[in-house]
Amino acid sequence: MATNCGELLPDPIPDHPLLNGRKEIGRGESTIVLDGDVVDGVERVFKVLSSPTDYAYYTAPDRPTGKHFPNVYADHGVVGRSSRGFPFHIVEVEKLYPLPGSGDAAEVATKLSTAYFDACMMWRNLAQDMGRIALHHLAVTPMGWSDTVQQSLSALEIFSHEYGALPDLIKADNLMMRRDGTLVFSDPVFME
Ligand SMILES: Nc1ncnc2c1ncn2[C@@H]1O[C@H](COP(=O)(O)OP(=O)(O)O)[C@@H](O)[C@H]1O
Numbered sequence: 001m002a003t004n005c006g007e008l009l010p011d012p013i014p015d016h017p018l019l020n021g022r023k024e025i026g027r028g029e030s031t032i033v034l035d036g037d038v039v040d041g042v043e044r045v046f047k048v049l050s051s052p053t054d055y056a057y058y059t060a061p062d063r064p065t066g067k068h069f070p071n072v073y074a075d076h077g078v079v080g081r082s083s084r085g086f087p088f089h090i091v092e093v094e095k096l097y098p099l100p101g102s103g104d105a106a107e108v109a110t111k112l113s114t115a116y117f118d119a120c121m122m123w124r125n126l127a128q129d130m131g132r133i134a135l136h137h138l139a140v141t142p143m144g145w146s147d148t149v150q151q152s153l154s155a156l157e158i159f160s161h162e163y164g165a166l167p168d169l170i171k172a173d174n175l176m177m178r179r180d181g182t183l184v185f186s187d188p189v190f191m192e
């Protein structure tokens with residue numbers, strides 16, 4: 001399965017005035033997430049990104065935006081280089097929450113992951129292109145998505161194509177939610 005199931009990024013939090021003293025609240029294969037400030041009543045985090053694909057997802061002028069995509073407040077530039085070999089970028093993003101075991105967002109997320117996995121199986125002989133084709137399949141097949149979810153899948157498909165990113169809708173923690181229960185595609189792509 002062409003999905004990233006590697007180890008957590010081993011790097012220490014980079015030394016940077018914006019990051020020093022902040023609490024680490026999440027870590028993945030290529031990202032460190034630190035608690036941020038509350039601005040106008042909205043909680044923010046700092047994502048320290050070592051994947052060029054993730055950096056594009058959060059900052060490209062044509063990155064997908066809308067109801068189900070993370071709100072991005074600032075690009076704070078580069079701090080050093082990660083053990084993955086790429087520069088670390090600091091991006092300030094809205095704080096999101098893990099999906100609970102039940103509820104509307106969790107149900108849609110489970111359906112997305114399951115349908116994506118099934119489509120990957122269906123198109124597995126296409127090897128490297130499997131994930132993108134599986135995403136395309138989800139975007140064009142009527143599966144009862146809401147209009148906004150369907151539009152988001154199409155937007156993700158375009159982004160993946162334009163930026164050579166591979167979708168990852170299987171790992172549960174790549175789909176998160178806002179406090180109000182809105183499903184958010186937090187980390188739906190990774191690097192080839
Ligand atoms: N906006 C966010 N707010 C709060 N926690 C987050 C946010 N984004 C990611 N996280 C947490 O940090 C972890 C790693 O982030 P993620 O973007 O998935 O990184 P990676 O690209 O390394 O997989 C996630 O699994 C999640 O628990």
Ligand SMILES: [Mg+2]
Nearest residue numbers: 028173174187
């Ligand atoms: Mg992730």
